[in-house]
Amino acid sequence: xxxxxxxxxxxxxxxxxxxxxxxxxxxxxxxxxxxxxxxxxxxxxxxxxxxxxxxxxxxxxxxxxxxxxxxxxxxxxxxxxxxxxxxxxxxxxxxxxxxxxxxxxxxxxxxxxxxx
Amino acid sequence: xxxxxxxxxxxxxxxxxxxxxxxxxxxxxxxxxxxxxxxxxxxxxxxxxxxxxxxxxxxxxxxxxxxxxxxxxxxxxxxxxxxxxxxxxxxxxxxxxxxxxxxxxxxxxxxxxx
Numbered sequence: 406x407x408x409x410x411x412x413x414x415x416x417x418x419x420x421x422x423x424x425x426x427x428x429x430x431x432x433x434x435x436x437x438x439x440x441x442x443x444x445x446x447x448x449x450x451x452x453x454x455x456x457x458x459x460x461x462x463x464x465x466x467x468x469x470x471x472x473x474x475x476x477x478x479x480x481x482x483x484x485x486x487x488x489x490x491x492x493x494x495x496x497x498x499x500x501x502x503x504x505x506x507x508x509x510x511x512x513x514x515x516x517x518x519x520x521x
Numbered sequence: 522x523x524x525x526x527x528x529x530x531x532x533x534x535x536x537x538x539x540x541x542x543x544x545x546x547x548x549x550x551x552x553x554x555x556x557x558x559x560x561x562x563x564x565x566x567x568x569x570x571x572x573x574x575x576x577x578x579x580x581x582x583x584x585x586x587x588x589x590x591x592x593x594x595x596x597x598x599x600x601x602x603x604x605x606x607x608x609x610x611x612x613x614x615x616x617x618x619x620x621x622x623x624x625x626x627x628x629x630x631x632x633x634x635x
Contacts, residue, residue: 440623448629449626450564450626451626452625496563498563500622507577507622508577508579509554509556511563511564513562514561514563
């Protein structure tokens with residue numbers, strides 16, 4: 406069975422600084438997708454960034470980028486120029502590919518606090 | 522484009538009762554997934570519906586059941602509520618035909634069982 410592990414229950418960063426959130430996963434599949442979702446206190450889960458396992462290039466979305474290490478099964482999220490609005494719970498998630506509509510498997514999350 | 526909506530926002534029930542939660546998919550999406558998120562935990566997959574049929578199920582007992590309607594909206598029904606059913610219930614919609622099939626989440630329903 407696939408598992409997702411986030412080893413940092415809490416992280417903190419100052420405004421304008423950079424922070425990296427860690428995620429490791431376990432799978433025997435060769436093709437899959439990885440996601441980072443953000444869940445602010447409003448509760449709505451928002452997609453931050455997505456990575457296809459077959460792509461070697463790391464995904465980037467504005468201030469958010471990932472470091473995808475397929476052999477190490479590692480998928481970290483880097484937030485640059487942190488803003489107060491980045492404060493939220495961040496979840497790493499895995500999904501099998503080549504099968505429409507499969508479930509997302511989530512880690513336990515990392516709570517990120519941002520101070521001014 | 523209309524996002525995923527859920528109702529109600531909050532709900533309080535007593536042990537043994539039954540509850541129905543509702544979800545409207547994002548416009549154009551034909552797949553709905555339901556997740557249970559206990560406090561301080563990541564969401565756990567309950568089941569998924571694709572074109573009105575159950576398409577996959579997580580490790581939840583049969584008292585958790587669902588429906589998907591022709592307009593792709595969905596219901597989650599939980600019978601014989603237990604205290605441990607207290608959680609945030611999230612609905613996510615996706616377009617199964619998409620290669621990436623990204624799931625977009627609603628704001629959730631907070632269920633409290635007393």
